[in-house]
Amino acid sequence: MKLFDPHIHMTSRTTLDYEAMAHAGIAAIVEPSFWLGQPRTHVGTFEDYFGGLLGWERFRASQFGVHHFCTLSLNPKEANNRRVAPGVIELLPRYLAKDGVVAVGEIGFDDQTPEEEKYFAAQLELALRFDLPVLVHTPHRDKKRGTERSLALVRDVGFPEGRVLIDHNTEETLPLVLATGCWAGHSIYPFTKMDEPRMVSLVKRYGSERILINSAADWGVSDPLKVPKTVALMRESGIADTEIRRIAWENPVAFFAQSGQLDPAALEAEPAIDQSRLFEGNSVLRGQAPRVSGAPAGAPRPGA
Amino acid sequence: MTDSKGARSSPVLPLPAAPPLELADGLLALVRAHASAAVLDWLAGAVTAARAPLDRRAFATAFALAGRRTGRTAPEPAPADAARLRAAGVTWPVASWGLDGLTRSGLLLHAAAGLAPGELEVLVEECFLQGDTRERQAVLRTVALLPDPARFVPLAVDACRTSVQPVFEAIACENPFPALYFSEQSFNQMVLKAVFIEVAVERILGLTARITPELRRMAADYASERRAAGRSVPDDVGDLLGEKGSRP
Numbered sequence: 001m002k003l004f005d006p007h008i009h010m011t012s013r014t015t016l017d018y019e020a021m022a023h024a025g026i027a028a029i030v031e032p033s034f035w036l037g038q039p040r041t042h043v044g045t046f047e048d049y050f051g052g053l054l055g056w057e058r059f060r061a062s063q064f065g066v067h068h069f070c071t072l073s074l075n076p077k078e079a080n081n082r083r084v085a086p087g088v089i090e091l092l093p094r095y096l097a098k099d100g101v102v103a104v105g106e107i108g109f110d111d112q113t114p115e116e117e118k119y120f121a122a123q124l125e126l127a128l129r130f131d132l133p134v135l136v137h138t139p140h141r142d143k144k145r146g147t148e149r150s151l152a153l154v155r156d157v158g159f160p161e162g163r164v165l166i167d168h169n170t171e172e173t174l175p176l177v178l179a180t181g182c183w184a185g186h187s188i189y190p191f192t193k194m195d196e197p198r199m200v201s202l203v204k205r206y207g208s209e210r211i212l213i214n215s216a217a218d219w220g221v222s223d224p225l226k227v228p229k230t231v232a233l234m235r236e237s238g239i240a241d242t243e244i245r246r247i248a249w250e251n252p253v254a255f256f257a258q259s260g261q262l263d264p265a266a267l268e269a270e271p272a273i274d275q276s277r278l279f280e281g282n283s284v285l286r287g288q289a290p291r292v293s294g295a296p297a298g299a300p301r302p303g304a
Numbered sequence: 305m306t307d308s309k310g311a312r313s314s315p316v317l318p319l320p321a322a323p324p325l326e327l328a329d330g331l332l333a334l335v336r337a338h339a340s341a342a343v344l345d346w347l348a349g350a351v352t353a354a355r356a357p358l359d360r361r362a363f364a365t366a367f368a369l370a371g372r373r374t375g376r377t378a379p380e381p382a383p384a385d386a387a388r389l390r391a392a393g394v395t396w397p398v399a400s401w402g403l404d405g406l407t408r409s410g411l412l413l414h415a416a417a418g419l420a421p422g423e424l425e426v427l428v429e430e431c432f433l434q435g436d437t438r439e440r441q442a443v444l445r446t447v448a449l450l451p452d453p454a455r456f457v458p459l460a461v462d463a464c465r466t467s468v469q470p471v472f473e474a475i476a477c478e479n480p481f482p483a484l485y486f487s488e489q490s491f492n493q494m495v496l497k498a499v500f501i502e503v504a505v506e507r508i509l510g511l512t513a514r515i516t517p518e519l520r521r522m523a524a525d526y527a528s529e530r531r532a533a534g535r536s537v538p539d540d541v542g543d544l545l546g547e548k549g550s551r552p
Binding site for chain 1 (some may be wrong): 354391433458461462466467468489492493500522528529532533534
């Protein structure tokens with residue numbers, strides 16, 4: 001079964017992760033732009049970051065047979081950062097129009113400040129203008145209230161709910177999201193957010209419609225194989241393959257295909273791997289033989 | 305100047321009325337008591353750079369170098385030095401800042417005494433943005449002592465968003481600034497973050513007086529979220545909710 005991880009921050013991960021993910025069946029990923037663990041101090045660093053998501057990271061993924069898409073935004077945390085927030089909003093139109101940008105995101109609430117609300121609303125408007133769906137982060141703290149406020153803002157702006165993915169849901173927020181037309185993401189984490197057994201219980205209770213799972217793996221303690229691990233537990237727990245396939249493949253494909261930037265048919269095709277390609281003169285290889293198509297990776301290059 | 309952690313019962317604390325130079329001398333006395341002749345020499349030069357007219361380049365270097373010159377030991381204040389700081393209004397523990405932190409704080413206070421208000425904000429922000437973890441801690445621990453502290457609220461609120469726990473603790477814990485100057489929204493977020501990352505809320509100075517119905521509502525929602533996830537509810541949440549005997 002092909003798997004889709006619709007929320008993972010690969011710039012923080014290694015090529016070993018890409019290999020393990022591809023081996024476990026992950027064929028496509030969405031990488032949302034987010035914050036880097038400490039605040040950025042210049043707008044220019046966002047140009048390089050967005051450029052990296054659209055260029056080098058997509059290339060790196062392709063070297064392991066993984067289709068890489070991204071979502072771009074001013075993230076909720078840095079919406080409070082007066083040194084960068086207005087400048088990033090100015091930059092976004094130029095970047096949202098690029099190939100492979102499948103949504104505006106992550107946007108939403110973190111501390112639930114007035115600045116966050118202002119930029120959340122502004123970016124909903126940008127998504128309308130660029131005809132893109134949105135990926136909405138929900139806060140770690142005061143989550144239920146933050147989710148309620150997010151759903152209310154979507155409604156107030158008149159943003160089509162079928163083009164909204166509300167992420168990082170819990171037992172208490174999922175029913176709120178499903179009561180609207182929005183889609184519901186779940187980040188399966190080693191310690192916080194959601195775990196595999198709890199996710200299985202939610203699927204048994206709520207089914208598979210508009211429900212997605214992701215690893216949200218980043219630079220923190222996280223696991224890029226949480227989608228395949230959750231799929232394995234769902235299967236063990238007797239959830240039907242049709243339901244699992246909907247959650248781990250069809251739903252993310254359908255949601256992000258609304259951008260017009262993701263072709264479901266192209267995703268079904270076996271990816272062609274060609275590690276002999278270079279990106280701006282750079283390769284991901286460090287002396288190994290380039291893997292072309294199905295050949296095993298990592299064998300030493302003769303004479304290297 | 306004691307190790308008292310009686311935050312749970314402490315009211316919102318008054319800030320020192322003492323002028324910056326007096327506070328600087330009080331903090332630097334703890335450093336001088338532990339300094340060799342070479343370090344005293346270096347410190348004298350650093351103070352000269354900080355005083356008007358501020359030598360920006362030399363100040364920036366001295367602010368960074370403090371760690372290497374003074375070391376990071378937490379001093380044992382002599383009773384007279386401790387009493388002097390208390391008399392100047394510094395009633396919370398500062399020895400744990402370490403000799404480097406005390407030095408940096410003293411240098412900022414010296415600079416503050418000679419700078420126009422707008423210039424001081426630029427200097428403080430620069431020290432924070434270009435600082436490493438210990439430099440950022442020193443800035444956050446000093447803002448409460450600077451003239452007109454409320455102007456540093458945006459910097460301090462932003463610092464709470466850090467993922468670096470020692471930086472968060474420098475503003476949230478054993479620091480009177482948040483209880484005195486944060487808006488209710490910012491203060492509540494800080495308290496909830498402390499609960500989230502398991503920093504004991506009793507370390508938040510002036511917490512009791514700032515517990516509001518909204519903070520209780522947030523704490524109750526968090527307890528509910530934990531229970532729905534099949535997880536335990538931290539004792540600190542019970543304390544915020546005023547549940548007596550929530551601890552074993």
